[in-house]
Amino acid sequence: MPELPEVETTRRGIEPATAGRRIIAAVVREPRLRWPVPADLGAHVANRRISAVRRRAKYLLLVLDEGALIVHLGMSGSLRVLPAATPVLRHDHFDLVLDSGQCLRFNDPRRFGSLHYTADDPLEHPLLRRLAPEPLEAAFDGTYLARAARGRGVAIKQLLMNAAVVVGVGNIYANEALFRARIDPRRPAGRISPARLDRLCTAVKDVLSEAIVAGGTTLRDYVDPTGMPGYFRQRLYVYERAGEPCRLCRTPIRQIRQGQRSTYYCPACQR
C-alpha cells in the first residue's frame, strides 16, 4: 500500500502517542512477516523508552533509549494507536504495549511488512545502509537525477522507482510525477534532457508534498493511525484511471505494463 506519503502520514500520526512513552511489552501474534519477527523481541524492547519516531525511505524507525525498531508496512500494512484492551482483528500481527495504556498495533493482510530490532544505529542496518537520497531533501535535484539517468537504457518510470536512485517513490507517485512533468513513462532515462529531468524532480517533490498534506492516498485498505483514509486519491491524474479522460486534454488514459507493474499515462500530454 503505502508509499512515502502514507508512511510519513503514519509517522506523524503515531509520534504524539508513542514518542517519550515506555514500551511495557511486545505481543507478537504472527511472526511470519516478510522477515521472521525475532523470538527474543520482547526481551530487547521491554521497558525501553521510545525517544523518537523517524522515517527513512518507507521504513519507520522507533528509536529507543537502547537500540531501535525498524517497521515496514509492505503493500497492505498499517499501524494504529489504540487502547491496549481493544479486541484483536484478523491480521493484527503485533502490538507494542505502551505505559500510557495504549498500544501501537500492526495490521497487514498480505504480510509483506516487517519488524526488525537493531541494537545499533538503524541507518546502518543492512536494509537501510545503501539507500539513495530522500526525494524531499536537497540532495535530490535535477543535477543528481541527470547524473543517475546518464547512459541508462531503462524506462524513466523504472528508474524513478529504483531505490538505488531515489527512495520512497512507488507506483502511484511515479505515474503521477511523470504526468505532471509531461514525460512518457517508457522513455529511456538516458535520453531525456537535463531540463526535463529537472522538471521531473520538481514534480516528484510536489506530488509527494501535496499527498502528505492530504494524508496520503487510500486505494483499498490504507488507514492512518486514527483509522482515517487518505484523501489524495481524488487528486490523481492518471493512476487507476485507464480509459477515463485525461483531466487536461480529455484523451483516454492508457494503461500498460512495465516490469510487472501497471503504468498509466496520457498518450497526448506525455512525450
Add this chain to the structure above:
DNA sequence: ATGGGCACCTGGCTGC
C-alpha cells in the same frame, strides 16, 4: 554494473 523476473501473501473483483 545493468536489467529483468520471481518470490513472498491475502483478498477482492471479473468472467465463465
Add this chain to the structure above:
DNA sequence: TGCAGCCAGGTGCCCA
C-alpha cells in the same frame, strides 16, 4: 452460486 484467474500502495534476491 462457484470457482479459476488476475490484480493490488513493495522490495530483496537471483540470474543472464
